[in-house]
Amino acid sequence: MYFLSSWSGSHAWTGQNRQHFLCGCLESLARNLETIGGRLIVRQGDPVAGLRELIRETRTAAVHFNTDPDPYGKSVETRVRAMCAELGVECRAHADVSLHGPDEVLTQSGQPYRVYTPYSRNWLALPKATPVGKPSALKTPAKLFSLPLPTVAHWGMDTPQAQLPEPGERAARSRLKRAVAGKIQTYAAKRDFPAADGTSRISQDLRFGLVSIRTVYAEAMKARNSADPTGRAGIDVFIKELAWREFYFAILHHYPNVLDEEFNADWRGLPWDEGSPLLDLWKQGRTGFPIVDAGMRELLATGFMHNRVRMITAMFLTKDLHLDWKQGESHFMRHLADGEIASNNGGWQWSAGTGADAAPYFRIQNPWSQTARYDPAGVYIKRWIPELADVDPSRFMEAPKDGRPLAPGYPLPCLDHKTERERTLSIFKWHREKTSRI
Numbered sequence: 001m002y003f004l005s006s007w008s009g010s011h012a013w014t015g016q017n018r019q020h021f022l023c024g025c026l027e028s029l030a031r032n033l034e035t036i037g038g039r040l041i042v043r044q045g046d047p048v049a050g051l052r053e054l055i056r057e058t059r060t061a062a063v064h065f066n067t068d069p070d071p072y073g074k075s076v077e078t079r080v081r082a083m084c085a086e087l088g089v090e091c092r093a094h095a096d097v098s099l100h101g102p103d104e105v106l107t108q109s110g111q112p113y114r115v116y117t118p119y120s121r122n123w124l125a126l127p128k129a130t131p132v133g134k135p136s137a138l139k140t141p142a143k144l145f146s147l148p149l150p151t152v153a154h155w156g157m158d159t160p161q162a163q164l165p166e167p168g169e170r171a172a173r174s175r176l177k178r179a180v181a182g183k184i185q186t187y188a189a190k191r192d193f194p195a196a197d198g199t200s201r202i203s204q205d206l207r208f209g210l211v212s213i214r215t216v217y218a219e220a221m222k223a224r225n226s227a228d229p230t231g232r233a234g235i236d237v238f239i240k241e242l243a244w245r246e247f248y249f250a251i252l253h254h255y256p257n258v259l260d261e262e263f264n265a266d267w268r269g270l271p272w273d274e275g276s277p278l279l280d281l282w283k284q285g286r287t288g289f290p291i292v293d294a295g296m297r298e299l300l301a302t303g304f305m306h307n308r309v310r311m312i313t314a315m316f317l318t319k320d321l322h323l324d325w326k327q328g329e330s331h332f333m334r335h336l337a338d339g340e341i342a343s344n345n346g347g348w349q350w351s352a353g354t355g356a357d358a359a360p361y362f363r364i365q366n367p368w369s370q371t372a373r374y375d376p377a378g379v380y381i382k383r384w385i386p387e388l389a390d391v392d393p394s395r396f397m398e399a400p401k402d403g404r405p406l407a408p409g410y411p412l413p414c415l416d417h418k419t420e421r422e423r424t425l426s427i428f429k430w431h432r433e434k435t436s437r438i
Helices: 016-035 047-058 071-087 116-125 169-181 203-207 213-226 229-254 278-284 290-302 307-320 325-335 341-352 367-374 379-384 393-397 417-436
Strands: 002-004 042-044 062-066 090-094
Touching (some): 002 047, 016 169, 042 047, 071 090, 116 229, 169 203, 169 213, 213 229, 229 341, 278 307, 290 325, 290 367, 307 325, 307 367, 379 393
Parallel strands (some): 002 042, 062 090
């Protein structure tokens, strides 16, 4: 059963890309259920009230659900448990969105981890559950009322122009198969280079449950058993990225305030700039920094951004433009097809230097040197910025010395990175000294 939310128009964390992908996944799920005798029931309204009505209609004996790390999902789960207790219905919660629930990976004193490395050691050492088989037959009462499957128009949105991944379980399994066959075995060597097809590209599939995290882990370990040393090393790095995902789930579960404020209390109250016109240039990919602009244009065109470039663009917003990370967090969530609250928040706070196990505030990525290291031939930049197609890629590695744009129609850099880096260091140092005196 799927309950449609009632909001429409605008939402700080929701946009047409992810909603359109979701609609395609629901359509695929509905077809899959029909092949085994089931039906996807769609209704609208408060999910708990709707579930109560469905229990009455079907005389349900048990309710099963997957736990959610975010505050809204947890609040709904609390209400579901109370309702089931009231009705005398069995209620079973499952931690199947992750290999280990947030309360399974704790310190020896039973406290949540605040740093990734010790968390990952514990996480890696724990036994992992194996995938379970899918049902072969279902029976859904034919008389149950269902609304039509939704489109983005339900939420007052237009069909997106972005080139999104194919939705549905079959497409997700194909992506996983390709990833296991080669990509994750070269993951260590290629994952940081945005021009290469070196990442798994299954993030949206995990986000929407199109493939199980148990299946992903099991298939990766199966490939590891037959891989050469290089392949095993790549798979090990990939698996540690799965641990990062669950680390951020745990952070959100134990510290839900991270959605509203900095995880590290030392950095709360930083004087971010407000009302800067540079925010729109960043969103549009018009800053004059090619690697930044390429990433922002990839996001607009595909609903995806390479992870290395996510870090570059995020650190540019917070450390060069001096804008609040929450503005970038919201923009990413509006456009990313794989947008997931915990990971997005964790990534943004890491880049801002304010989060769990974050980059120190004085670690400020230089867009020019990042280009030289990760896109030296300019392949990624030229893919997303056609104005620069005929420009020598060596010119993407430093600000124009002659004061002229790199190409007609492409802007000059909107700021001087060295100047803004020094300003960031001063701001963070001033704030740290100020708070230490309080």
